[in-house]
Amino acid sequence: MADSRIRNFCIIAHIDHGKSTLADRLLEETGTVTEREMRDQMLDTLDLERERGITIKAQAVRLFHEAEDGEIYQFNLIDTPGHVDFTYEVSRSLAACEGALLIVDATQGVEAQTLANVYLALENDLEIIPVINKIDLPSADIDEARRQITESVGLDGDTAICVSGKTGLNVGALLNEVVKRIPPPKIDEESPLRALIFDAAYDNYRGVICYIRVVNGRLKKGNKIRFMKGGMDYEVTEIGVLTPRQVPVDELRCGEVGYIAAAIRELAEVRVGDTVTHARRPATEALSGYREVKPVVFAGLYPVNADEYDSLKDAIGKLRMNDAAFFVEPETSDALGFGFRCGFLGLLHMEIIQERLEREYNQNLLFTAPSVVYRVTFTNGTVAMIDNPSKMPDPQVIEMIEEPYVQSRIFFPKDYLGPVLSLCQAKKGEQRDMHFVSAERVQLTYEFPLAEIVSDFHDRLKSATQGYASFDYEVIGYREGRLVKMDVLVNGDPVDALSVIVHRDDAAYKGRILAKRLKEIVPRQLYAVAIQAAIGGKIVARETVSALRKDVTAKCYGGDISRKRKLLDKQKEGKKRMKQFGTIEIPQEAFMAVLRLSED
Amino acid sequence: MSDLGLYIHVPFCRHACPYCDFYKTELRDHPARTRLDFTDQVGRELELLLSLEPTLRDRPLDTIYFGGGTPSTLSPPGVAELIQRVRSQFPASDAEVTLEANPENMTPRRCEAWRAAGITRLSMGVQSFAERDLVLLERLHGPQTIDSAVKSARAAGFGNISLDLMFALPGQSLEEWKANLERAAELRPDHLSFYGLTWHEGTPFTDQLEKGLLKESPEDLQGEMYRQGSAFLEAAGYEHYEISNFARPGRRSRHNQRYWDRRDVVGLGPGAHSSLGLSRWRNPDDLEHWRRFIAAACLPRVEVEELEPQAATGELLFTLLRRREGVSATEHSRLYNDLARWLSTQPTIATDWMVISPSAARLTREGWLVSDAIIDSVMRSLAQAER
Numbered sequence: 010m011a012d013s014r015i016r017n018f019c020i021i022a023h024i025d026h027g028k029s030t031l032a033d034r035l036l037e038e039t040g041t042v043t044e045r046e047m048r049d050q051m052l053d054t055l056d057l058e059r060e061r062g063i064t065i066k067a068q069a070v071r072l073f074h075e076a077e078d079g080e081i082y083q084f085n086l087i088d089t090p091g092h093v094d095f096t097y098e099v100s101r102s103l104a105a106c107e108g109a110l111l112i113v114d115a116t117q118g119v120e121a122q123t124l125a126n127v128y129l130a131l132e133n134d135l136e137i138i139p140v141i142n143k144i145d146l147p148s149a150d151i152d153e154a155r156r157q158i159t160e161s162v163g164l165d166g167d168t169a170i171c172v173s174g175k176t177g178l179n180v181g182a183l184l185n186e187v188v189k190r191i192p193p194p195k196i197d198e199e200s201p202l203r204a205l206i207f208d209a210a211y212d213n214y215r216g217v218i219c220y221i222r223v224v225n226g227r228l229k230k231g232n233k234i235r236f237m238k239g240g241m242d243y244e245v246t247e248i249g250v251l252t253p254r255q256v257p258v259d260e261l262r263c264g265e266v267g268y269i270a271a272a273i274r275e276l277a278e279v280r281v282g283d284t285v286t287h288a289r290r291p292a293t294e295a296l297s298g299y300r301e302v303k304p305v306v307f308a309g310l311y312p313v314n315a316d317e318y319d320s321l322k323d324a325i326g327k328l329r330m331n332d333a334a335f336f337v338e339p340e341t342s343d344a345l346g347f348g349f350r351c352g353f354l355g356l357l358h359m360e361i362i363q364e365r366l367e368r369e370y371n372q373n374l375l376f377t378a379p380s381v382v383y384r385v386t387f388t389n390g391t392v393a394m395i396d397n398p399s400k401m402p403d404p405q406v407i408e409m410i411e412e413p414y415v416q417s418r419i420f421f422p423k424d425y426l427g428p429v430l431s432l433c434q435a436k437k438g439e440q441r442d443m444h445f446v447s448a449e450r451v452q453l454t455y456e457f458p459l460a461e462i463v464s465d466f467h468d469r470l471k472s473a474t475q476g477y478a479s480f481d482y483e484v485i486g487y488r489e490g491r492l493v494k495m496d497v498l499v500n501g502d503p504v505d506a507l508s509v510i511v512h513r514d515d516a517a518y519k520g521r522i523l524a525k526r527l528k529e530i531v532p533r534q535l536y537a538v539a540i541q542a543a544i545g546g547k548i549v550a551r552e553t554v555s556a557l558r559k560d561v562t563a564k565c566y567g568g569d570i571s572r573k574r575k576l577l578d579k580q581k582e583g584k585k586r587m588k589q590f591g592t593i594e595i596p597q598e599a600f601m602a603v604l605r606l607s608e609d
Numbered sequence: 610m611s612d613l614g615l616y617i618h619v620p621f622c623r624h625a626c627p628y629c630d631f632y633k634t635e636l637r638d639h640p641a642r643t644r645l646d647f648t649d650q651v652g653r654e655l656e657l658l659l660s661l662e663p664t665l666r667d668r669p670l671d672t673i674y675f676g677g678g679t680p681s682t683l684s685p686p687g688v689a690e691l692i693q694r695v696r697s698q699f700p701a702s703d704a705e706v707t708l709e710a711n712p713e714n715m716t717p718r719r720c721e722a723w724r725a726a727g728i729t730r731l732s733m734g735v736q737s738f739a740e741r742d743l744v745l746l747e748r749l750h751g752p753q754t755i756d757s758a759v760k761s762a763r764a765a766g767f768g769n770i771s772l773d774l775m776f777a778l779p780g781q782s783l784e785e786w787k788a789n790l791e792r793a794a795e796l797r798p799d800h801l802s803f804y805g806l807t808w809h810e811g812t813p814f815t816d817q818l819e820k821g822l823l824k825e826s827p828e829d830l831q832g833e834m835y836r837q838g839s840a841f842l843e844a845a846g847y848e849h850y851e852i853s854n855f856a857r858p859g860r861r862s863r864h865n866q867r868y869w870d871r872r873d874v875v876g877l878g879p880g881a882h883s884s885l886g887l888s889r890w891r892n893p894d895d896l897e898h899w900r901r902f903i904a905a906a907c908l909p910r911v912e913v914e915e916l917e918p919q920a921a922t923g924e925l926l927f928t929l930l931r932r933r934e935g936v937s938a939t940e941h942s943r944l945y946n947d948l949a950r951w952l953s954t955q956p957t958i959a960t961d962w963m964v965i966s967p968s969a970a971r972l973t974r975e976g977w978l979v980s981d982a983i984i985d986s987v988m989r990s991l992a993q994a995e996r
Contacts, residue, residue: 535982536956558828559835560981563804563853565931566676566868567616568882571889574924577988589993592955592986 012196014080015264016187017222019087019102021130022112023120023479027142031112031174032070032088038180039072039084041252068208069105069220069266070253076188084187085222085266087207089126094355096483097302100129101207101282104298105222105266108136108191110183111164115141115149115171119157119446120479121420127162133298136191139169140183145176153447161446194264201292202226202234204261204285209276211330215247217273218255220266221285224296227262233288234271237295238280242288243271276333304336304352305413305484306359306463307396309377309506310366311348313588317373318347324370325349328362335362342399344504345375345588350397353379356463375588377506378603381459384411384487399505401494404545410510411487413459416441419470421478423451428473436461437512457482458490460510464604495520495549497527498541499590509603519606520549526602528552531595538593612671612702614867615695617651618878619680620896623711626747627817630809632880632894633678643896647878648687650903652694654877657908659698662885665875669702670695672864676707679734681714689726696727705769705863707732712750715758720765730769730862731762732800738792739785742778752792759796769860771800776834777826778806786834787841794845799860802853803838805831832978839974850933852977869928879909887916922991927984935964935971945970950994951987 022028035041069087076082089102103109109130113119130137139162141154155166170186172179208220221228228234228248235242247270249257261267273279282299286292312321329335336352353359359379366372383395385402386409395401401410417438421429423445433440433455442454457466462482470478493516497507507527511519520542527540531554538554562573587594621644622633636644659666673695675688692706707730708723715733723731737743738752750758762770772793776786793801808815808825817823826834839849847855851869854862867874868884876883880894890913893899902909916924926944929936938945948970952963962976962983972980 535979535986536958557979557982559805559832560979561805561835561852561977562981563807565852565928566865567874567876567884568880568891570868570884570924570928571882571891573927574920577923577927577985578920589989 012264013193014082015085015193016082016108016191017085017087017106017194017264017266018108018110018187018191019089019106020110020112021089021126023114023122026112026114026117027174028112031142031172032086034174034177034180035086035184036070036072038177038184039074041070041072068253069251071250071266074184074188077185082188087266094358096125096129097300098208098281099126100133100298101205103130103133103135105205105207106135107194108138108187111137111139112142113139113154113158115143115151115154116146118154118450119161119420121418121481122479124162124418125481137164138186138190139164139166141169141171142174144171145173145178157447161452196263197225198227198263200225201290202228202285202287203292203296204228205296206279206281206283206285208281209279209333211276212270215270217276217279218268218270219279220268222266223261223263225263225292227260228269228285229260234285235288235291236279237284237286238299239278239283241278243273245269245271276330279333302334302354304334304354305459306353306355306379306381308351308359308379309340309342309345309348309397310351311342311345311375313373313375315346321372321374324366324372327370328365332362334358340397342506344506344590352396356467375597375600377600378509379463380510381413381463383492383510398494398510399508401510404493409489410492412490412492414456414485414488415459415462415482416485417455417457417462417480417482419453419455419478419480420446421451421474422449425474425477426451429453429470429478432469432473436466456485459484464606493544495523496543497523498543499593499595500539502590504590504595506600507603511606516544517549520544522606523603524550524552527599528554530598530602533557534594536592610668611873613665613668614672614674614864614872614874615670616674616676616874616876616881618678618876618881619647619675619683620678620879621682622677622679623682623749624747627813628746628806628809630812631678634896636682644683645687648683648691650900651877652691653903654909655695655698657906658875661908666698668699670699670704671702672867673704673706674864676709679711679714680708681710681719685719685722685726688723692727705729707862707864709734712754712758715761717761717764720761720767724765724767730771731767732771733758733773735772735793736775737778738789742781745778756796759798769800770798771802771862772796772798774801774803775806776803776838777831779823779826781826783830783833783837787837790838790841794842799857800862801842801847801855804853805835835978836974848933849974852931852980869932871925871928887921889914889916923988926987930972930980930984933971935969937969938967947991948987951990954990
């Protein structure tokens with residue numbers, strides 16, 4: 010294949026704007042998969058991805074298209090994860106391309122992630138083709154979408170291609186545009202090999218499979234390679250392309266996209282964004298844009314029953330094989346016993362892992378409220394990163410606590426401006442920008458403490474806008490905060506897993522809300538339960554869950570006994586997520602209650 | 610050979626009460642023939658069972674219990690014939706034969722006929738002596754009917770009469786409840802049961818509760834009704850021998866005690882449950898469905914299960930603790946020890962609920978009031994100890 014007939018591109022879009030569906034149509038239209046083979050959303054592999062309609066792991070597919078000039082072109086379509094937590098992975102996938110299709114939903118217009126993705130694509134110098142999707146829907150407003158692409162995104166909306174991923178309308182025309190508008194890769198086969206790792210996955214038989222884009226030189230099976238950041242050498246045991254099945258080839262040439270296997274045992278050895286070069290004739294400089302992926306949200310993960318620790322450990326180990334961004338280390342809690350401190354790229358990442366542990370690995374989990382990482386400067390000048398509120402040292406030895414801040418963009422219909430502004434204010438946001446992207450829609454740019462986003466921001470934004478808002482955020486650095494640790498005592502004993510870091514100004518207020526909420530959550534039991542919130546040993550709030558006064562099965566004859574037995578069994582199931590503290594039981598929801606410390 | 614209890618579920622009711630969740634079917638939906646055939650079908654069910662489990666024939670019948678539904682809607686000759694047929698299958702014994710009866714069915718003639726048929730005990734569904742309660746509960750009798758029904762039963766020679774009452778009814782005050790108990794005691798029954806109204810899922814009552822048309826009695830009031838009711842009846846010479854049951858000396862329900870001791874009871878009729886050793890099974894709770902089984906000479910068993918030891922322990926604990934005698938230190942030494950250990954881990958208030966004597970562990974009246982939570986807590990501590 011002459012190199013001028015290669016096109017590497019990806020599709021970027023806001024969640025639900027139809028990225029995966031359009032990818033499926035491209036595969037169909039080019040005959041890459043037949044209709045019979047076509048499972049909807051071919052590129053999403055995990056069940057969870059299908060269910061949630063989002064793409065977690067990027068993949069690359071090679072397709073061939075006969076263009077209007079009669080020539081056959083090789084397209085490498087690189088799928089990108091569609092969520093804010095995976096921005097870095099998206100940026101590496103983009104770096105493997107020369108162009109991008111920017112999808113805008115004709116019924117929704119430009120959303121928060123549309124812009125975030127465009128900025129990422131521009132940073133990577135990509136040629137962007139705007140695509141207006143879902144034009145088959147009666148509520149599609151193509152002119153408005155064009156206008157928003159021009160005014161908000163800064164691209165020429167008149168050049169947008171209008172398609173329907175659902176019906177396949179205009180998909181052929183789109184393929185021709187890809188040929189015309191996206192440039193072929195720059196060819197340099199003489200320089201030492203440099204290939205970008207833009208994704209990796211674990212395979213039980215071949216070890217880690219790395220998805221790569223060759224930027225300089227060429228790569229052959231049997232070559233000795235080196236990961237420039239990882240510093241390790243390997244021998245390539247298999248090279249291939251995805252059609253979307255993995256098909257081995259002898260060689261990947263400059264500009265091409267494919268995969269390699271090199272008997273790499275652990276996913277942790279492979280870093281997305283790393284550069285592959287030849288061990289014998291290495292490149293002098295790695296490709297730019299590499300970053301260490303650091304978790305920003307942490308939570309404790311515990312087995313409900315202590316004897317399930319080993320099985321949880323196994324399950325976490327297996328999950329980590331396929332998710333290098335999932336950070337884990339052992340942790341012990343006075344209240345919850347032995348467990349794990351887990352780090353995640355964001356809230357969605359956390360939810361996905363919790364769900365996979367429960368569903369795929371059938372674990373009986375208890376997790377504590379997510380926390381951000383605080384930077385604590387001691388009076389003696391030393392600095393520590395604290396990712397667990399219960400580990401926050403005594404205030405006397407603290408000089409300063411800093412917390413991570415994010416910049417967030419929020420898009421929503423103007424009718425909700427009032428509620429959104431007051432939400433942002435309640436969340437300690439600082440406004441950086443506000444403007445109308447259309448007559449109807451507002452874009453806000455705010456800076457928030459990440460902790461405020463990690464708590465119930467998304468849920469409250471949704472309810473403030475009836476689900477019409479979209480938002481994204483990126484971490485921008487640390488700032489000093491007036492922060493204190495609030496402890497929760499149950500019948501006088503502190504429960505470390507319920508500790509939370511709050512702003513000093515509203516600590517007492519939040520203590521009262523927390524105690525009240527816990528009172529609603531902790532079920533009435535044989536004994537009264539006293540719930541207290543304390544700051545530095547001083548009780549700021551107290552509530553009591555009164556004891557049961559009457560809990561008796563009145564009738565107990567023939568069938569009643571079987572019925573009761575089944576009821577007890579059912580209750581036992583329901584109690585799975587209750588943790589026993591002496592004679593008191595605390596349900597899972599209690600550990601999440603610290604997330605919703607506002608009256609509404 | 611240990612003896613056997615027999616339960617016969619008679620599903621027919623003149624009118625279905627809105628709080629009841631037992632299987633029942635209203636008479637107007639069936640021709641008269643259905644009731645006549647019913648007793649014959651029950652006889653056939655028993656014969657089917659005995660042909661499959663012939664050793665049951667050697668066991669003397671301790672009790673026969675006609676429950677419902679409303680067994681007093683059956684024709685007395687049908688009942689007589691069935692009792693005859695049942696007893697002829699087993700060794701002769703001095704069985705307690707109970708019939709649940711609604712006051713409006715208890716005419717002098719019927720009472721005499723039941724007595725002649727071999728019924729030895731009548732359990733009356735009184736529920737309340739207050740007109741307002743009876744209307745709310747959609748019962749078909751009035752307060753006066755109760756008095757004349759007891760008179761008829763006594764006149765017919767019944768020396769063992771039990772009354773059922775309900776408390777914690779919507780709008781019922783403590784005084785009204787106590788007045789009910791006084792009226793009941795004046796009738797000098799041999800046995801009394803009282804039940805706090807239970808809001809079963811799917812009943813018309815619970816639907817109305819959810820719609821806000823009925824209000825649940827406050828928990829504190831319910832507790833006080835139970836306490837004072839128990840104290841009143843004990844003062845009147847009744848022994849509080851099970852969570853909801855009271856008896857004059859020698860007048861405890863033999864049949865119901867079988868349930869609480871987990872002794873064998875075989876159930877016949879639609880919706881009846883059986884418990885034989887560690888086996889449990891249930892008949893289909895649909896008259897037509899049950900009848901088709903019998904017509905096909907097939908035992909109408911659905912949901913057959915063999916209890917695991919742990920489930921059996923749970924059942925035993927749940928039922929034994931309902932009894933005044935509690936868990937015997939000699940007969941159930943392991944459970945007794947478990948309970949003693951559980952109590953030792955609890956705050957001192959728990960000794961108000963459970964009393965451990967050298968011979969038994971039992972719940973007090975206060976303990977019975979929260980017995981579900983106690984049993985739950987004990988079961989969980991047992992499960993933990995096993996780990």
